[in-house]
Amino acid sequence: MSDVNSPVTSFRDLKLPALLLSALDEVGYETPSPIQAQAIPHLLKGLDLLGHAPTGTGKTAAFALPLLSRIVIERQEIQLMVLTPTRELAIQVAEALQRYASHMVDFHVLPVYGGQDYARQIRQLKRGVHAVVGTPGRVMDHMRKGTLRLDTLQTLVLDEADEMLRMGFIDDVEWILEKTPKQRQTALFSATMPKEIQRIARRYLRDPQEIAIKTRTATAETIRQRYWLVSGLHKLDALTRILEVEPFDALLLFVRTRTTTTELAERLEARGYAAAALNGDMAQKSREQIVDRLKQGSLDILVATDVAARGLDVERISHVVNYDIPYDTEAYIHRIGRTGRAGRQGDAILFVAPRERRMLHTIERATRQKIEPLELPSTEMVNNKRIADFKQGISDTLAAGELDFMQGLLEQYQQEHDVPALEIAAALAKISIGDRQLLLKPEKRKPARSKTDPKKRKERGKSRQAKPQASPARGMERFRIEVGYQHDFKPGNIVGANAHEAGLDARHIGHIDIHTEFSLVDLPTGMPKEVFQGLRKAWVCGQRLNISRLEQPVKKKKSVHKAKQRKKTGR
Numbered sequence: 001m002s003d004v005n006s007p008v009t010s011f012r013d014l015k016l017p018a019l020l021l022s023a024l025d026e027v028g029y030e031t032p033s034p035i036q037a038q039a040i041p042h043l044l045k046g047l048d049l050l051g052h053a054p055t056g057t058g059k060t061a062a063f064a065l066p067l068l069s070r071i072v073i074e075r076q077e078i079q080l081m082v083l084t085p086t087r088e089l090a091i092q093v094a095e096a097l098q099r100y101a102s103h104m105v106d107f108h109v110l111p112v113y114g115g116q117d118y119a120r121q122i123r124q125l126k127r128g129v130h131a132v133v134g135t136p137g138r139v140m141d142h143m144r145k146g147t148l149r150l151d152t153l154q155t156l157v158l159d160e161a162d163e164m165l166r167m168g169f170i171d172d173v174e175w176i177l178e179k180t181p182k183q184r185q186t187a188l189f190s191a192t193m194p195k196e197i198q199r200i201a202r203r204y205l206r207d208p209q210e211i212a213i214k215t216r217t218a219t220a221e222t223i224r225q226r227y228w229l230v231s232g233l234h235k236l237d238a239l240t241r242i243l244e245v246e247p248f249d250a251l252l253l254f255v256r257t258r259t260t261t262t263e264l265a266e267r268l269e270a271r272g273y274a275a276a277a278l279n280g281d282m283a284q285k286s287r288e289q290i291v292d293r294l295k296q297g298s299l300d301i302l303v304a305t306d307v308a309a310r311g312l313d314v315e316r317i318s319h320v321v322n323y324d325i326p327y328d329t330e331a332y333i334h335r336i337g338r339t340g341r342a343g344r345q346g347d348a349i350l351f352v353a354p355r356e357r358r359m360l361h362t363i364e365r366a367t368r369q370k371i372e373p374l375e376l377p378s379t380e381m382v383n384n385k386r387i388a389d390f391k392q393g394i395s396d397t398l399a400a401g402e403l404d405f406m407q408g409l410l411e412q413y414q415q416e417h418d419v420p421a422l423e424i425a426a427a428l429a430k431i432s433i434g435d436r437q438l439l440l441k442p443e444k445r446k447p448a449r450s451k452t453d454p455k456k457r458k459e460r461g462k463s464r465q466a467k468p469q470a471s472p473a474r475g476m477e478r479f480r481i482e483v484g485y486q487h488d489f490k491p492g493n494i495v496g497a498n499a500h501e502a503g504l505d506a507r508h509i510g511h512i513d514i515h516t517e518f519s520l521v522d523l524p525t526g527m528p529k530e531v532f533q534g535l536r537k538a539w540v541c542g543q544r545l546n547i548s549r550l551e552q553p554v555k556k557k558k559s560v561h562k563a564k565q566r567k568k569t570g571r
Contacts, residue, residue, distance in 0.1 A: 014040045017069045019103040024065075027099060028257025030280045030307040033058035033328055035213045040066045043187060048208040050201050051189040054366065057213050057328045059189050060096045063157050067187075068101050070154065076108075076128030077152040081180075083136055083173060085163040087113035088358060093159065094133040107131075112148070114138045122147045136164065136172035143179060150180050161190040161197050170196060177204050223340035225367075226374040227350040227360060233492065235323065235351055236264070238376055240271060242321075242349065243301075245377040250294055250316035253303045254335050256324040264323070265303040275301035278308045306331050312338055322350040325359055329366035349374060355539060390429075476510045476522040482546040484517045493540045494521055520550070 011024050011032055032040070035053050042049050043066035053059050067080050082097075084090045094111035101107040110124050112134030121138075125147055132139070132148070142148030156177070158164070164173055177186075177200075186205050190197050201208065228238060243251070253275075255261055261277035268275035276290050276299055287308070293299040294314050302309075306326070320339045326332045332350075340346025350371060352360045364371055397403075410424055472478045483489040491512045510522025535547045 011065075014065075015044065016040070016065055020065055020069060020100060023100050023102045026102070026257075026259075028259060028279075028305060029061075030258075030305065033062075033330070035059050035211060036062045036065070038211045038213075039063065039187075042209040042211075043067060043185075044069065046070070046185050048185060048205040049187040050205060050208040050210045051187065051213070052191075052193055052211065053189055053213040054191040054329065054362075057330065059159070060093055061100070061327075063159075063187050063189070064093070064097050064100050067155050067157070068097065068104065068107075071101075071104070071107065071130050073104060073106055073130070075152070076130070078129060078132055078148075078150060079152060079154045080131040080157070081139075081150065081153055081155075082131070082133040082157040082159055083139065083164070083176065084133065084159045085135065085167050085169060087111075087115060087135055088355065089159065090133045090135055092355070094131075097131055097133065109133065112138050112142065136169045136176060139176060140172055143176070153180050153184055155185040155187070156180055158186070158188040158190075158200075161188050161200070162192045162194060165194065165196055170200070174200065174204075222344060223336055223346045223348050225336065225348045225350070225369060225371045227352050227371050228374045228376060229357075230351055230353045231493065233376070236267060238351075239321065239323065241377045242374075243273065245381055246319065246347075248300075248347075249318040250297075250299075250314060251301045251319040251321060252309060252312070252317050252335075252338050253301060253321045253323050254309070254326070255303060255305065256327075258305060260324070261303045261305060261308075265301075268301055268303070273301050274299050275303060278302050278304040280305065280307050282308075306334065309335070309338060314338075315344075317346070319347045319349065322348070325350060325352060325356050329363050332363050333367065353539070472522045473510055475525055477525045477527075478520055478522050478550045479547050480550055481519050481521060481540075482517075483540050483543045484515045484519050486516055487540075487543050489514060489519060489540065489543075494519070 011021060011029065014032065014037070016024075035051065035057050036059075039049060039051060039059070039062040043063060049063075051059060051062070053062075063082075071079055082090075082093050084093060090111045090113045094109050097109045098107075101109070108124075108127075108129040109131040110121065110129045110133070112121055112132055114135060114137055116138075118141075121142070125142070134142075139148065143150070158173065161173075164170055186208075188197070188201055188205060188208075228242075230238070233241075239253075253264065255264060258279040258281050261279045265275045265277040276293070278287060278290055282290075290299065290302070291312065291314065294302055294316065297316070303323075304312075317339045320336050322332065322335060326335060336346070336348035339348065350360070350363075360371065410421070413419070414421060414424060481494065483493070491514070494509065494512060511520075512522075513520040532547070535545055538545045538547075
């Protein structure tokens with residue numbers, strides 16, 4: 001049985017194909033986690049694997065990378081299947097496979113789960129896919145219908161087998177295992193090893209290599225842990241609000257990729273913060289200089305990757321912000337351990353997207369600590385803080401003295417122009433602020449929709465759908481997105497998504513019309529292809545946007561439909 005003490009190597013040392021290494025470079029993965037370092041060599045050899053690994057240890061990449069390397073693209077048939085206990089995990093694993101295979105031209109993966117249209121899944125299966133990720137129930141349905149054939153299957157992965165046992169799927173799993181080729185490669189991952197899972201491993205795995213990953217479960221009691229559920233505002237805007245109101249000395253900001261460290265540091269600098277990036281691409285001397293600046297106080301915010309921040313011990317660090325949620329609990333523990341050291345009080349803040357809630361719960365279980373929700377500072381709180389800081393700046397300047405020359409100059413100006421001293425002070429204050437806005441604009445509060453009568457709410461949604469829409473303004477195009485009232489979608493959500501994926505701020509977003517199951521939004525014409533593709537894949541309110549252009553104005557469609565109705569009734 002392998003253990004966690006094996007030396008950590010680079011992904012290149014694991015002899016992965018160049019196409020996969022290029023994808024890893026793009027997403028910024030630098031060093032394999034313990035389970036990745038141990039599992040990848042075995043799976044590359046085609047061996048069966050039994051992994052005793054908690055959720056959040058990086059096991060998706062541990063099986064995805066080696067198994068993708070064995071896919072033959074020219075064969076448009078199912079070669080890999082992953083069984084997961086939930087639809088959320090199926091989607092997550094499918095997205096990971098697609099991300100790692102981004103340089104494998106014409107690679108296709110299909111998530112298969114309940115609650116999704118059968119016809120759509122069947123169409124994609126007929127077109128040909130290389131990998132299927134699904135829940136046991138829906139996979140069985142397709143196998144019985146004959147729409148999912150597994151005679152070409154090379155490798156089967158059982159992900160979170162103990163969860164499938166707990167949810168009552170284990171009989172379904174065994175049924176699937178009996179129907180798949182006997183000579184397949186099988187990998188089973190489970191956080192715990194109850195007797196039933198051990199029995200399945202003995203029966204269906206052939207001389208498996210066993211890996212056990214142990215994770216630390218303790219975090220310092222001196223660290224206050226909070227999370228913000230990402231919604232409405234773009235993450236950077238939310239971070240800015242937190243920075244304005246939260247008193248901090250120095251702050252360590254964790255992101256997943258090297259590229260993001262540079263981009264985010266530059267954007268924070270543009271907002272007036274002393275920020276710098278720290279990543280594995282930087283020369284050792286440059287990294288040392290940046291850390292020295294942080295220690296000396298000429299730098300307040302460090303944007304870093306996990307690897308770059310390893311071993312960092314700076315007494316000034318009062319806050320750790322997980323801007324991107326870590327992939328595993330071990331990384332989270334390492335991250336927040338950069339604050340609250342030597343008995344000092346520290347703060348850790350975690351940004352959690354709706355579809356990342358599962359990871360939040362995993363972290364709480366692993367650390368055996370409840371993470372408190374963070375209420376994002378309101379516009380009023382931010383404005384009050386800005387006013388207080390502005391007044392304090394006046395007091396500090398008065399206390400510092402040495403104002404004789406400026407007083408004389410202003411007295412001279414007052415005599416020459418006969419302007420009250422208060423007006424002169426106001427003009428000088430405006431000059432000092434420059435182009436930046438001192439106060440945030442008040443938030444527009446919409447009256448809350450009644451949740452007491454879903455029937456009426458549905459009717460209102462239908463009536464909204466029936467209203468004809470005006471044509472987009474000049475320079476704008478109309479798009480459809482697959483989120484609406486039933487997903488608790490609000491205009492702020494699309495503003496955040498566009499800011500993140502397309503770099504558009506709110507003033508570049510036109511009319512937004514929210515319906516029950518979908519919404520219409522006007523965006524600038526001539527959107528680059530890569531931006532459009534990014535928006536298609538973006539997630540809002542737990543739903544993929546799947547943005548698409550409207551070929552014809554909605555108004556025209558409605559009027560044609562109504563004309564037909566009138567003709568039929570003779571009116």
